[in-house]
Amino acid sequence: MSPSAAVPSPAASLSREVATRGALALIGLMLLWRLVLAAFVPLVPDEAYYALWAQGLSAGYVDHPPMIAFFIRAGQELVGDTPLGIRLFCVLAALPASWFVWRAADDLLEDPRAGALAAVLFNATIFGFLGLTLATPDAPLALFCAAMVWGAARLVRAPRPSIWLAMGLATGLAAQSKYSGVMLAGAFALAVLALAPLRRQLLTPWPWLAGLVALLVFLPNIVWNATHDWATLTKQGGRVTAQAPFRPGFLPEFIGSQIALATPLVFLFAVIGLLPGRAAAMFRPGGGRGLVLLLLFVPLAYFAVHALRARVEGNWVGFLYPLVALAAAAGMLAPAGSGWWGRHQPGLARTTLPLAFGLVFALGIHALFVPTTLAGNKDAVVRMTRGWPEFAAEIDARRRQIGASAILTNDYQMTAMLKRELPGVTVQQFDERQRYVFMNEPEPLSLPGPLLLVLSTFRSFGEISAAYGRQDMGEVSRRFRDVTMPPVRLFRLDPLAAPAPATAAPAP
Template sequence: MTIIRIVYAGVLDLRTDEAYYWTWSKELQLCFLDHPPMIAWFIRLGTALFDDTNLGVRFAGILAMAASQFLIADIVRRVTHDARAVVLAVLLPEAALYYGLLMAKVAPDTAAIPFALAMVWSLVRTAENEDGRWWLAAGLFGGLALLSKFTVVMLLPGVAAFLLVPAWRSRWLASPYPWCGALIALAVFSPVLIWNAQHDWASFRFQFVRAIAPREFSFRTLGDYIGLQFGQVGFVLLPVALCALTLTAWRGYRTREPVAILLSTAVLVPFLYFLWKSLTLRIGDTWPMFMWPIAFAAVAINVVKLRQDGWPTSMIRSTVRWARVAVVTGIAMVVLIFLYYVAAPWNFLGRADPIGSEAGYQQVAARVEQELAKTGATWIATSDYRTYAMMRWFFRGRVPVIQVNERARFMGFRDPGMNLIAEHPGLYVVREPDNTGRLWTDTTARREPLGNVQRSWRGTVMDSYALERLTGWTPDLSPPPDSPLYQWRWLAGELDATPRA
């Protein structure tokens, strides 16, 4: 399965968000508008080893998967002392599409998952021997998880329940260790706080606006969320995990067992929160992914605990059987999907294909290169971060690429080459029909249409892009905050609440 992930990472073209995070790795920033900086540092490590290649960008995901499996296995080993449960714990992530294959697709979750698991592992060590020093390790890993993705803050209810519900709460509340652990987490997270203090708390406001923006009730977004969990976790594994979590929560809160409380609360709280938000908001495909590895540990532990708690033999056999079915069917599905994307020539899903919908940018880049040579343009302009990221990926610094709007995304970025931009013609690359918007109304730019180019995958046209020659204007890389070229679209009210696939 690791070989499969390595082949997948090396063969498939980068998706747009992956290329976007790769552009971050070229900057020395404490934080970014969209996310904390850890994913940029992960990519920088991979590209230092394997250069700016698909595998280099995605290498951190391969390491993160291995580290995550080790942590899940050791959590289960320490709780159960059962070798079969440990084997199950290692196999369960392989049976989930997101982890068994798509962990090779780099995202902020790639970094958040192993650090979140390491925090849970440290707390399990605390419960194992009641050594308060493990609170310090939990604070370190919790801070690193927050430095990877903001949504891991939803693990805090699980940590709070672990601290407050068991009989030891008075002891730990009076101990300096949990409080020192919290200070360590805050110190590790401080780069994000420093950057935001310098930039009007931009990334916090960005996330806050996304979370509270008013939207209408929709069964469609609810169905999308539930369907996404089935698809990425597994049609059998998802109900197996939810059943195990329910039993774990019942056992933990009934007997005040610390680890059971921690595991169940750390997953069920964010799962139910996302379920509630999905009534009005489309939940992104990676948003809940930090929590399911904790659920896999709960599944393996639950198999052993059922025996220890004296549950009926039929219940135990059924639980074991469904866990095995989840592993076998899940791994088979992961392998089939790998073969479909790596070896098959077909496109069964048309434009809805989640991988194909972001493929084919090399066709756009090739046409852009031709037009640069024909028109004498010295730089590329775009108006969405996806096209910006892919053009930067394919041109690798040979030509300056500028996203002329949403300049808040690029606060603190280095000079992209203004000597090649100022008073020079540019080439505007824009996904149709976005070229008909109001972006250029208040500028002096003159636009000369040059035609369009289509982006296709396995015979299906995914998008069409207009190409235009720009003259008479130099982009302002640092417009004032009230400028329409500065604001990100969430703040400007121009972005639909539904993210693209």
């Protein structure tokens, strides 16, 4: 290597310094914006549900592994059981996640500005912003998957035993956040087999020790599942769609959701960054581009197949956004070529961050103030966050009117929100009781009557049909300004008299 190649030029050093300062300022501003939203936007129902988990810490829960419960509990210990307390550690996770993305891009891309740009792009995507603001399992998952991407990049660029062990730790923590982390681990395992710089390291003990570390970190959740009828594995495995009918219309919906969550120009430059050509030359020699392609496309292949038969929720792919940001940085920094794209690439690159940050800012303003309700109850912000205190008060007034000892529901989100808004009232979901094994609640059928039943969806009454008489009390709807949400139906439940005990027939 020539001295000129080994030592950055003064111009390159200045460019890197300017990029670093700008990136740190933008990431800091985004952190402050997250904190404002975390403090003042009401909780969404899933966050209220995960906050219940934090009341009963466990090695596992029916829906997901436990990491989000520990994040929430840590914030509550510092700030209290407030929206900010519940979301605090998810927001703060954006800082180390940004550092991991930054370092991974520095390792894999040639341009000295690449790390700073990739970190900013990660924060500027809708998923990167919301996923590390809301208190859901996606926040710790994004953090630890970003750590995995950094570890993989380091192992391609400059492998060391400590990096392998860090990779094992990050993998175990990602799996403890959400089982999607196992998909990224599987993609990395294929990369180890496919890429010579990684494959050679299989001759050392460190990859195998990394796998052992990951297994040990994940082991508590495996043990919990083993003692709870494999509840989480069964629930998440139920999303497999091999027997579902062929419905390819979900595939364009999946692609559209990712364009929206990445923001359109970040998505465009990520695609450009993965194509062969000028963007490919942005990757350092030694397998870095192959690593990114494998880490991205192995999970994406599964989601594409899934989308041919069933809906893929947009956030399911969020753990790949550190790689999306890295690919987008490669696409934006690639030298412009000739033709239409060459003429427009510089302008589009300059527009990418202002557009992305503008969308993030507008989304935050809408979440804070809801300046318009034109979308009605199709507006996700209105549907999930508004009108809950008044709605809960109306439900409680109906409960007190009939002297009910408790409220029963058939929906986990409704249960969580009513529990939160009515802290002195017994609220229980009468079905799917496995969700609440950590709460040490009495069985709903043992509660003294009368009870108030709130049906969010008109499914079967289950065991309640045999145990209670029902009196229809009409419908109640949650409202916000001129928007009315779909109604719930209320029933008064009165215990039926126990049947007389059977008596033996008299002897002849």
